[in-house]
Amino acid sequence: MAEMDYISTRGSAPTLDFRAATLAGLADDGGLYVPARWPRMTTDAIRALAGLDYVETAVRVMAPFVAGVLSEDELRGLCKAAYGRFGHDAVTPLVQLDHRHWLLELFHGPTLAFKDVALQLLGQLFETFLRGGETELTIVGATSGDTGSAAIEAVAGRDHIRIFMLHPEGRVSDVQRRQMTTVLAPNVHNIAIDGSFDDAQAMVKRLFGDAEARGQLTLSAVNSINWARLMAQVVYYFYAAVRLGAPERPVAFSVPTGNFGDVFAGYVAAQMGLPIARLVVATNVNDILHRALTSGDYSAGAVTPTATPSMDIQVSSNFERLLFDLSGRDGAAIAGMMAEFDRSRAMTIPADMRAGAQALFSSARIDADGMTLALRWAQERGGQIIDPHSAVGLAAARALEIDGDVPVVTLATAHPAKFRDAVERATGVRPALPPRLGNLFEREERYSKLPGDYDAVKAHILAEAARG
Numbered sequence: 001m002a003e004m005d006y007i008s009t010r011g012s013a014p015t016l017d018f019r020a021a022t023l024a025g026l027a028d029d030g031g032l033y034v035p036a037r038w039p040r041m042t043t044d045a046i047r048a049l050a051g052l053d054y055v056e057t058a059v060r061v062m063a064p065f066v067a068g069v070l071s072e073d074e075l076r077g078l079c080k081a082a083y084g085r086f087g088h089d090a091v092t093p094l095v096q097l098d099h100r101h102w103l104l105e106l107f108h109g110p111t112l113a114f115k116d117v118a119l120q121l122l123g124q125l126f127e128t129f130l131r132g133g134e135t136e137l138t139i140v141g142a143t144s145g146d147t148g149s150a151a152i153e154a155v156a157g158r159d160h161i162r163i164f165m166l167h168p169e170g171r172v173s174d175v176q177r178r179q180m181t182t183v184l185a186p187n188v189h190n191i192a193i194d195g196s197f198d199d200a201q202a203m204v205k206r207l208f209g210d211a212e213a214r215g216q217l218t219l220s221a222v223n224s225i226n227w228a229r230l231m232a233q234v235v236y237y238f239y240a241a242v243r244l245g246a247p248e249r250p251v252a253f254s255v256p257t258g259n260f261g262d263v264f265a266g267y268v269a270a271q272m273g274l275p276i277a278r279l280v281v282a283t284n285v286n287d288i289l290h291r292a293l294t295s296g297d298y299s300a301g302a303v304t305p306t307a308t309p310s311m312d313i314q315v316s317s318n319f320e321r322l323l324f325d326l327s328g329r330d331g332a333a334i335a336g337m338m339a340e341f342d343r344s345r346a347m348t349i350p351a352d353m354r355a356g357a358q359a360l361f362s363s364a365r366i367d368a369d370g371m372t373l374a375l376r377w378a379q380e381r382g383g384q385i386i387d388p389h390s391a392v393g394l395a396a397a398r399a400l401e402i403d404g405d406v407p408v409v410t411l412a413t414a415h416p417a418k419f420r421d422a423v424e425r426a427t428g429v430r431p432a433l434p435p436r437l438g439n440l441f442e443r444e445e446r447y448s449k450l451p452g453d454y455d456a457v458k459a460h461i462l463a464e465a466a467r468g
């Protein structure tokens, strides 16, 4: 298999192999790494996935992306280690709701959200790539609740890695916060900032471009700006679609969306040849992606707190990866568009690019009432208690016209127990915390509170890192 190169969406960072792109996280020019080409799977190769377990599916889907760096056997070993920790044999099981709607349960990993699917593998990749070397990696991430705990779980206690995780104070659920702040391993540093997830994400990106910080630290990313995160998420689109009849029968997916990572992984699956009839971008009232796809208005207003806090995002990092493809992979054009966005917090998506996106993507904005009705529908018609984020996806899946023969799969991105208060308000059922979370509410918490000020956060990170 030919080695896969990685190029930046902004066109001027060096081309890297898979190992270097994973360790770099963000490209030097501020862009995001993407494969230099989309590998194709033939219809026969997709058909041959039928009956394979999750690990073997993962090896076949991801092998082209790691070619030249990891052999199939090495990749298989890492996948076995990552997915052996999931609480369901199928890793990401499908559950039927009615004659056409399905849930793809992505929350059977250690921290009960879809982030585990990618971050358990990323933890294995970091360990493999750093083993025996001198590099001390400093991971800096931003979370609206789920990435933080999944990343911390993946790297806590590992050698050669320390992690700083920024979350918006008071804007994550109590379960989410405690899943991060009760991990007391010395290489874990939680920071609550006064601000939104967008503020935290902007600080992380700024740190990557900060010469002083880069001079003192070898930085890497665990957010979905890191290509390896998305690569691992492509797998479950194949796994689900094949179980529902692909490649003979196309499948539609509805994806509750914030940073556009999960749904972009679906786009990658489609580029690889998976017959995806539609990808539904489901947003809450923080609807920048819905506006961008329907009218071209990609302008970031203030973030409105909702009962789906993990999707309270107005600047969606991975949208840049889609724009890159829609522009014909014109890095200079994307650099120009993103510079304009950084300056004015707004840009207009040209009509031809929007039309390109609409060929595959639909979108819907789901408000609190729509989310509540979907939670109740899942309970009454499907016999399932789901989480509010998954309910946003389900509401969008049911609201949109999708060809009647096509099964529609909603990605169930978190376990309902992570958002017990909102679920109880809508359904009257308070989901129990799974035993694997143990005594979460009795454990000691440790985190620093900082103002939403870049210099203060940077100074804190440099000081803590200097302490070892």
Ligand SMILES: Cc1ncc(COP(=O)(O)O)c(C=O)c1O
Residues within 6 Å of the ligand: 113, 114, 145, 146, 147, 224, 256, 257, 258, 259, 260, 261, 262, 263, 310, 311, 389, 390, 413, 414
């Ligand atoms: C539970 C949950 N659902 C959906 C999302 C949105 O996913 P993405 O940011 O990949 O669009 C997130 C976080 O990002 C999440 O934590």
Ligand SMILES: N[C@@H](CCOP(=O)(O)O)C(=O)O
Residues within 6 Å of the ligand: 142, 143, 144, 145, 146, 147, 148, 222, 223, 224, 225, 258, 259, 261, 310, 311, 317
């Ligand atoms: N919803 C996310 C936000 C960060 O997104 P990521 O996928 O880019 O890591 C979270 O829960 O933290």
